[in-house]
Each structure stands twice: as C-alpha cells, then as structure tokens.
Amino acid sequence: MGSPSALRKLNDRAALYALLESGPLSRHDLEEAISVSRPAAAELLRRLEESDLARRAGYRRGGPGPQAQLWTINERAAFAAGLDVDDSGIDAVIADLSGTPLAEGKVPVGPRQDPIAVAVALLAKTAERASIRPADVRQVAVGISGSVDPETGTLSHAEHISEWTGFDVAERLSSALGVPVTVENDVKLVLSDESIRGRAVGCKDVLLLWLGHGISIAAITEGRLQRGFHGSAGELTFVPVGPGGPFAGDLLATAGVLELARAHGLATDDPVDVLEQAERAEGPHAGLDGFVSGFAERIASVLVSPVAVVDPELVILGGEFGIAGGDRLADEVKRRLHDMLALRLRVVAGTGHANSVRQGALDDALARLRETVFDNTRDNWGISA
Incomplete structure (x- = not known):
C-alpha cells in the first residue's frame, strides 16, 4: 500500500477530475464517484477548498430534507x-x-x-x-x-x-x-479535435487526410496520436504515388484539383466551389460526376498504402476540400478503397469545426x-x- 500522503494525493486528484467532469457535486455524490468514505470525502473537500482548487457552488434544490451543499472546480485557479x-x-x-x-x-x-x-x-x-x-x-x-x-x-x-x-x-x-x-x-490537432467532439469520438484507429492548399495525414492508432520518430509522420506532399508517379501534393492540392476540374469542363478558380456544387447537384451531371469520380480515385490512390498499414476503422476527409466534398466524395472514396483492399471501413467528411487547430x-x-x-x-x- 502507498503512504497516507500518496493516498491523499490520489484521492484529491480523483476528486478534482470528478468535479471537473461531473460537477457541481455534493459530498455524497463525491463519495460515490471516487469510492471514499464520508469522513474522507469531507476531509478532501476541506483540503481542496483551502488550496483554492475547489469552491462551494450553492445548494441542490428540491426534494425533502436539508438542501445538499455543492462543490465544483475553482475554474479561476489557473x-x-x-x-x-x-x-x-x-x-x-x-x-x-x-x-x-x-x-x-x-x-x-x-x-x-x-x-x-x-x-x-x-x-x-x-x-x-x-x-x-x-x-x-x-x-x-x-x-x-x-x-x-x-x-x-x-x-x-x-x-x-x-x-x-x-x-x-x-x-x-x-x-x-x-x-x-x-x-x-x-x-x-484537427484530428485530436475530431476525436474529442467530432466524427472520431470513441474511435481508436483513425486516419484523417487533410485536403486543402497543402495535404497531410494524421493518424490515431490504438487511441494514441502518432507523430513519428522525426515528428514528420503524415507529410505526403512530396511522396510519389506509384513508381515514377506524380507527387501526392500535385494530385490533391489546389493546382491539381483545379486542373482536374477544368479537364471535366468545369470553369472555376475555387476547388471548394466546384466540390460544393457536386455535393448539392441532383441528378446526373457529366462534368461534376466525372470530376468527383476522378478526385475520389486520386484520393484513394494516395490513401491506399496508409490504410493498408494502419487498418483504421474510420477515415476522415478533412480540410476545406474534404469538408466541401461532403458525403458524396466520402462515399466515392469508400467504394474505391473497398475495391482496392476489400476492407469495410467508414469514410466520412470532416466536421469542419471553426478554429479546430x-x-x-x-x-x-x-x-x-x-x-x-x-x-x-x-x-x-x-x-x-
């Protein structure tokens, strides 16, 4: 067993996290949340109040009997x-x-x-x-x-x-x-945001492909964000696609996407605009259909090796292009990856939270x-x- 001071420290930490995640809590709530006795809960609340890490937060209203005093984290402690x-x-x-x-x-x-x-x-x-x-x-x-x-x-x-x-x-x-x-x-950090409040909540193996003015992949494997030995995991811009093929950045960044759109008769200077048009389009449209199909094929050709290595449960198409492409682009990429690898994985557009970085x-x-x-x-x- 640990020393009394070490045990107090563990209980204090557990109480603070309980107050942070579930507060305000009464003393009885805290007893149940961290499995301590009534005297121990009273003592640790006294310590946390004295250290200004917890504060009183009024009383629980309603119900018979005395109103229960509530405590919460002192949000202004730091x-x-x-x-x-x-x-x-x-x-x-x-x-x-x-x-x-x-x-x-x-x-x-x-x-x-x-x-x-x-x-x-x-x-x-x-x-x-x-x-x-x-x-x-x-x-x-x-x-x-x-x-x-x-x-x-x-x-x-x-x-x-x-x-x-x-x-x-x-x-x-x-x-x-x-x-x-x-x-x-x-x-x-965008993938971290997706894992906390976006499309990847609850997922332990995820790839996010960032599609915009630059391209990059971020990965979570077994619940941990991967950085690589040199901190450069996922930097794909100058990685060739296939033997002697073009760089991934040439295929998926702005210039390459515009070139593909124009090859399908779509006059635009904004990849986001044409991707949003394709997502909204109802019925067949040769130019938009061909563009989305071609873009999905390019994305799948870049993703196939990382997906084969990581075997994720979820692939997120992030960045301004991935979000603009929406469900239509994600579904096209999913079909191509399944044809290439016979893996039944989910592919979705990113959440697109403002200020996600x-x-x-x-x-x-x-x-x-x-x-x-x-x-x-x-x-x-x-x-x-």
Whole structure:
C-alpha cells in the first residue's frame, strides 16, 4: 500500500477530475464517484477548498430534507492558452481551468517581425481582455502548419511560414513567457479535435487526410496520436504515388484539383466551389460526376498504402476540400478503397469545426495544466488569487 500522503494525493486528484467532469457535486455524490468514505470525502473537500482548487457552488434544490451543499472546480485557479500559427498570423485563445474560453485575439506576423515577440504581445493583450494577468496563464500549446522535430524543436515542411523556422519554437516561446510551451502539427490537432467532439469520438484507429492548399495525414492508432520518430509522420506532399508517379501534393492540392476540374469542363478558380456544387447537384451531371469520380480515385490512390498499414476503422476527409466534398466524395472514396483492399471501413467528411487547430491546441494545454495543478496544492503551485 502507498503512504497516507500518496493516498491523499490520489484521492484529491480523483476528486478534482470528478468535479471537473461531473460537477457541481455534493459530498455524497463525491463519495460515490471516487469510492471514499464520508469522513474522507469531507476531509478532501476541506483540503481542496483551502488550496483554492475547489469552491462551494450553492445548494441542490428540491426534494425533502436539508438542501445538499455543492462543490465544483475553482475554474479561476489557473489558465491556459492555445495558439494557431499559419501563414495568416497567430490566432490565440485563453481559457480557465474548466475549459471555458475567456478571450481571443488574432494578429498577422510581418516578414521582418520576430514571431516570438508578436506571440508574447498577443497573449498579453488577450490576457488583458480576459481580465487576468499574463502571468496567470500557466500553460501554452501551439498548433503550427509544419512538422516539429522532437529532438531539436525546429520546424520542417514550413516554407510558407519561414519566420518560424531555424530555431526551437517551444524553447524560445517558453523562455519568453516563463511557462511550459508545447508545439504540435496543426493537422494532428484537427484530428485530436475530431476525436474529442467530432466524427472520431470513441474511435481508436483513425486516419484523417487533410485536403486543402497543402495535404497531410494524421493518424490515431490504438487511441494514441502518432507523430513519428522525426515528428514528420503524415507529410505526403512530396511522396510519389506509384513508381515514377506524380507527387501526392500535385494530385490533391489546389493546382491539381483545379486542373482536374477544368479537364471535366468545369470553369472555376475555387476547388471548394466546384466540390460544393457536386455535393448539392441532383441528378446526373457529366462534368461534376466525372470530376468527383476522378478526385475520389486520386484520393484513394494516395490513401491506399496508409490504410493498408494502419487498418483504421474510420477515415476522415478533412480540410476545406474534404469538408466541401461532403458525403458524396466520402462515399466515392469508400467504394474505391473497398475495391482496392476489400476492407469495410467508414469514410466520412470532416466536421469542419471553426478554429479546430486552436481548439486542439487549447485542449492540449488544458490537459497538461490540469495534470500539473491537480498534482499540487495551492502553496507549492504558486497560484495567486
């Protein structure tokens, strides 16, 4: 058996997660939720109140007898931030410990600007909007459209955001802010968002193909997000399709999709527009039908090897093109993959949540923040009111 202090720590953690996920809870609710005695529940609630990690939340109304006192997580015990970095700039959100967003902000990054200084200034401004101090933000996560080398912290596949390359992004930003910072590929964070509140909830083996101005795959296998040894798992843009064939990016990114549309007599400068037309079309339409069929064939030719290796239960077509293609494109891809591999897997269009990269980064920051806060008391965590 563990020491009494270790047992108290485990009970406190369990209670905090129960209050976070199911609160407000009465003392009796907490006894049942984490299987502790009445005196133990009363004592741990006292400790959590003293450490300002839990607070009283009124009384349960209705029913005979005395009204039960309720407790909930102290959502203002600490704060986290999620950032989305791409070629348009930096998009930030700050949330409290419960995950409630408090403020957001977005700024461009000019070619001669220091992106770290811009990010620090944006977080300070966003904290001001949230009516907290910048120092109250205790964990930051960044989603970025490139691959992060786990050994050096530098970016690859990020030519479009060259101002962020050539240095350890997490280390530089962490030093500037004085708090822990993690950096993750944006498409992997989109898949994380899909697994929490989108099409992949409850799935343990999933592939997401991002289709847009660039292409990339993210994978969850056995419930874990895969990054690869060099942090570049899923970077497909310059992977040839077939011996001596074209690059995957040439087939599926903007220029290739427009070329395919025009080959089928569809005059457009916007792949999203033509994909949405195809999804809405009723009855046969030679140009749209041929375009969707050809695009699905290209997608399947890129996906066939990853699908054969991972054997996922679900494939998500994400990004602006995958979402615009909707059920029609997903069904066409599903048929082709089944013909190629005889696997009966689901293929669906992505959810298309707004700010999914930023939300995925915030989810990561909150998970890390809670692990740290829930392992410590107010005194040794150093939280200020």
